[in-house]
Amino acid sequence: xxxxxxxxxxxxxxxxxxxxxxxxxxxxxxxxxxxxxxxxxxxxxxxxxxxxxxxxxxxxxxxxxxxxxxxxxxxxxxxxxxxxxxxxxxxxxxxxxxxxxxxxxxxxxxxxxxxxxxxxxxxxxxxxxxxxxxxxxxxxxxxxxxxxxxxxxxxxxxxxxxxxxxxxxxxxxxxxxxxxxxxxxxxxxxxxxxxxxxxxxxxxxxxxxxxxxxxxxxxxxxxxxxxxxxxxxxxxxxxxxxxxxxxxxxxxxxxxxxxxxxxxxxxxxxxxxxxxxxxxxxxxxxxxxxxxxxxxxxxxxxxxxxxxxxxxxxxxxxxxxxxxxxxxxxxxxxxxxxx
Amino acid sequence: xxxxxxxxxxxxxxxxxxxxxxxxxxxxxxxxxxxxxxxxxxxxxxxxxxxxxxxxxxxxxxxxxxxxxxxxxxxxxxxxxxxxxxxxxxxxxxxxxxxxxxxxxxxxxxxxxxxxxxxxxxxxxxxxxxxxxxxxxxxxxxxxxxxxxxxxxxxxxxxxxxxxxxxxxxxxxxxxxxxxxxxxxxxxxxxxxxxxxxxxxxxxxxxxxxxxxxxxxxxxxxxxxxxxxxxxxxxxxxxxxxxxxxxxxxxxxxxxxxxxxxxxxxxxxxxxxxxxxxxxxxxxxxxxxxxxxxxxxxxxxxxxxxxxxxxxxxxxxxxxxxxxxxxxxxxxxxxxxxxxxxxxxxxxxxxxxxxxxxxxxxxxxxxxxxxxxxxxxxxxxxxxxxxxxxxxxxxxxxxxxxxxxxxxxxxxxxxxxxxxxxxxxxxxxxxxxxxxxxxxxxxxxxxxxxxxxxxxxxxxxxxxxxxxxxxxxxxxxxxxxxxxxxxxxxxxxxxxxxxxxxxxxxxx
Numbered sequence: 001x002x003x004x005x006x007x008x009x010x011x012x013x014x015x016x017x018x019x020x021x022x023x024x025x026x027x028x029x030x031x032x033x034x035x036x037x038x039x040x041x042x043x044x045x046x047x048x049x050x051x052x053x054x055x056x057x058x059x060x061x062x063x064x065x066x067x068x069x070x071x072x073x074x075x076x077x078x079x080x081x082x083x084x085x086x087x088x089x090x091x092x093x094x095x096x097x098x099x100x101x102x103x104x105x106x107x108x109x110x111x112x113x114x115x116x117x118x119x120x121x122x123x124x125x126x127x128x129x130x131x132x133x134x135x136x137x138x139x140x141x142x143x144x145x146x147x148x149x150x151x152x153x154x155x156x157x158x159x160x161x162x163x164x165x166x167x168x169x170x171x172x173x174x175x176x177x178x179x180x181x182x183x184x185x186x187x188x189x190x191x192x193x194x195x196x197x198x199x200x201x202x203x204x205x206x207x208x209x210x211x212x213x214x215x216x217x218x219x220x221x222x223x224x225x226x227x228x229x230x231x232x233x234x235x236x237x238x239x240x241x242x243x244x245x246x247x248x249x250x251x252x253x254x255x256x257x258x259x260x261x262x263x264x265x266x267x268x269x270x271x272x273x274x275x276x277x278x279x280x281x282x283x284x285x286x287x288x289x290x291x292x293x294x295x296x297x298x299x300x301x302x303x304x305x306x307x308x309x310x311x312x313x314x315x316x317x318x319x320x321x322x323x324x325x326x327x328x329x330x331x332x333x334x335x336x337x338x339x
Numbered sequence: 340x341x342x343x344x345x346x347x348x349x350x351x352x353x354x355x356x357x358x359x360x361x362x363x364x365x366x367x368x369x370x371x372x373x374x375x376x377x378x379x380x381x382x383x384x385x386x387x388x389x390x391x392x393x394x395x396x397x398x399x400x401x402x403x404x405x406x407x408x409x410x411x412x413x414x415x416x417x418x419x420x421x422x423x424x425x426x427x428x429x430x431x432x433x434x435x436x437x438x439x440x441x442x443x444x445x446x447x448x449x450x451x452x453x454x455x456x457x458x459x460x461x462x463x464x465x466x467x468x469x470x471x472x473x474x475x476x477x478x479x480x481x482x483x484x485x486x487x488x489x490x491x492x493x494x495x496x497x498x499x500x501x502x503x504x505x506x507x508x509x510x511x512x513x514x515x516x517x518x519x520x521x522x523x524x525x526x527x528x529x530x531x532x533x534x535x536x537x538x539x540x541x542x543x544x545x546x547x548x549x550x551x552x553x554x555x556x557x558x559x560x561x562x563x564x565x566x567x568x569x570x571x572x573x574x575x576x577x578x579x580x581x582x583x584x585x586x587x588x589x590x591x592x593x594x595x596x597x598x599x600x601x602x603x604x605x606x607x608x609x610x611x612x613x614x615x616x617x618x619x620x621x622x623x624x625x626x627x628x629x630x631x632x633x634x635x636x637x638x639x640x641x642x643x644x645x646x647x648x649x650x651x652x653x654x655x656x657x658x659x660x661x662x663x664x665x666x667x668x669x670x671x672x673x674x675x676x677x678x679x680x681x682x683x684x685x686x687x688x689x690x691x692x693x694x695x696x697x698x699x700x701x702x703x704x705x706x707x708x709x710x711x712x713x714x715x716x717x718x719x720x721x722x723x724x725x726x727x728x729x730x731x732x733x734x735x736x737x738x739x740x741x742x743x744x745x746x747x748x749x750x751x752x753x754x755x756x757x758x759x760x761x762x763x764x765x766x767x768x769x770x771x772x773x774x775x776x777x778x779x780x781x782x783x784x785x786x787x788x789x790x791x792x793x794x795x796x797x798x799x800x801x802x803x804x805x806x807x808x809x810x811x812x813x814x815x816x817x818x819x820x821x822x823x824x825x826x827x828x829x830x831x832x833x834x835x836x837x838x839x840x841x842x843x844x845x846x847x
Binding site: 054071072074080084189190196199200203301338 | 379380382383386387390476477478479480481524525526527528529536538539541542609610662666667668669670672673674675676679682683685687688689690691752753754789790792793794796797800801
């Protein structure tokens with residue numbers, strides 16, 4: 001109970017402090033008394049929702065006027081529904097912020113039907129997390145590295161949810177470029193069902209983000225064999241896919257695939273939001289990423305907290321959209337747009 | 340183990356944990372009654388508050404809230420024919436029919452009591468399964484899950500009308516359900532099926548707005564046409580009668596118990612979804628009818644049709660904790676949010692929960708037990724008042740009901756598409772009622788189609804033809820045949836015994 005009271009007191013204190021500062025110190029941009037909505041393109045019960053909520057919980061402290069920040073889930077079509085809404089329907093007044101599928105830029109690159117948003121025109125706010133994709137196999141299998149996996153007999157069964165998901169596309173491209181003797185068994189309802197199938201030895205491996213695989217790797221169920229390029233110290237000893245291939249076009253394709261991981265999970269504002277509001281948000285995210293309370297909480301939830309500025313996000317997006325046609329052609333044959 | 344069991348109880352009974360649990364129960368109570376705020380969303384909203392709590396307190400709070408939602412969500416199904424939590428639709432069939440007959444109090448009493456029995460059985464199943472949980476869950480592979488879905492679909496035979504004509508209609512409705520479940524992006528090749536260029540349809544037809552439309556809208560239309568209160572045709576003095584319902588639960592205790600076990604079992608199997616437990620136990624309740632004549636009473640207000648789904652709906656919660664706790668793989672989206680609670684409190688779900696943190700795991704069992712007892716105790720005094728709602732005139736009630744229906748549908752995806760789906764299925768449902776087609780098989784097809792498709796594909800892709808020879812598959816095949824043949828057997832036996840059994844049917 002004491003904690004509840006303390007929480008209430010803190011909230012009250014924040015509200016009082018907030019209303020005192022706003023309008024005085026920070027000039028025109030103030031969110032005092034307003035409610036900011038973070039539109040999350042996924043349902044509750046997943047990584048995006050979890051990230052959206054932990055950010056929403058702390059973001060208000062760093063925005064001028066200390067607004068209340070709430071999460072609204074708008075799932076559908078791998079985030080395209082939320083993206084279209086933010087781009088065309090939401091008012092560009094800075095009170096609606098979006099968080100959706102980091103692969104959205106591939107949707108534009110691959111020309112996905114129904115996506116009505118130009119990734120170059122978003123007001124990129126920035127990202128406070130970073131992801132690494134890993135390819136793992138069951139730890140009780142005798143294969144220790146990629147070379148041994150080429151001679152695997154019988155071929156390993158790799159679980160996937162659907163084409164377009166990281167669990168499907170990443171193993172597919174590794175199989176082709178690294179000549180791994182694996183086959184993909186697709187159609188599991190979710191990642192958790194795949195993990196259970198690995199546990200009962202129905203499957204031999206799975207690919208996924210490190211933040212979701214970490215608990216299973218740590219308790220010895222799976223072993224990480226390959227990662228996408230990453231500076232995460234926890235994966236220091238794991239070879240990256242880009243280093244394992246030799247052919248330049250293959251390297252280029254894998255580098256392209258890893259781009260969304262470099263952005264992490266970015267937050268965006270609608271294109272027409274005024275520049276000073278965008279500035280206030282970018283500053284808030286920079287400070288949020290340094291905030292110790294936020295960091296501890298996000299890390300407990302499994303996120304790797306690394307700040308990427310909005311400007312950087314935009315640069316990376318442009319890099320993707322300007323990829324050489326030859327690379328895009330090969331990329332298209334392996335990757336579909338999805339979650 | 341007994342030590343851990345007691346330790347778990349003592350930990351929940353500590354003042355801090357107990358207060359948090361009661362607080363959770365209070366929130367869950369309202370969330371369950373009000374459609375539009377799903378249990379999963381509420382869990383996600385409340386998750387940040389557990390930051391800094393002890394694990395036992397955190398789970399007392401979260402589980403206390405979650406376990407109540409299943410109980411109070413049933414209330415609107417029975418009172419107004421509106422599935423409160425989307426997945427408690429099986430209760431509408433007989434629960435709302437009883438309400439229309441003026442037996443709302445009895446239906447609510449029966450439901451509440453069976454919910455309690457279900458919750459206790461679910462908690463007991465969880466406690467009993469802990470030592471054997473790994474082999475138990477791991478023996479169920481894709482082929483067994485496929486056969487379980489097939490067995491569920493086989494219940495269509497029992498949920499259809501009588502005779503060849505009734506069966507044909509049931510099968511057709513079931514086939515339509517399967518067809519609707521195939522809408523969306525297919526999970527093997529990524530092909531968009533029946534999406535007609537609509538982004539909304541990528542993810543398929545959401546079960547919640549479909550079921551809400553199918554069951555609630557026809558009843559509201561009917562109410563508007565009648566322009567009376569829900570229970571207008573019934574004598575008013577029967578409106579209460581809560582105790583009669585409680586007694587019903589013990590009159591059919593065997594059935595309540597079996598349906599609780601079905602619910603717990605299905606809860607343990609991840610990936611089957613919450614609706615499955617309810618419908619399979621409803622199908623089982625229908626099968627418990629001894630004669631065809633008795634069977635025909637289902638859907639028209641048989642209390643057994645309330646007891647079965649009510650019990651299963653609560654017992655599945657205990658079951659669904661098992662994969663979450665023991666493997667760190669959540670069996671439902673609510674459990675996925677709960678998994679966040681593990682991380683926030685610094686616990687690692689997995690084998691450790693069955694050894695090092697066993698008393699925390701048992702504290703979850705106790706939370707389920709206590710929270711449900713508290714809820715039922717809180718609800719009982721309210722029931723007579725709730726039952727009186729059914730005497731309100733339609734003109735006053737309908738706007739409120741419409742709001743509940745569309746809010747409930749809209750929150751599935753926060754999209755206009757949800758409203759359209761609800762209305763479309765509402766029209767379909769009205770036509771089905773009007774022309775005497777059963778709706779239950781359609782829902783069964785819709786709920787199980789996706790699961791069946793996925794696991795059939797995986798079974799063949801992974802095992803070739805070998806999956807057909809697995810012992811579990813054979814067992815389920817036999818059970819499926821039994822499920823299919825029971826209605827025919829009943830009819831045959833009845834024809835042979837004729838009037839002799841007909842007279843003894845009420846002895847149940």
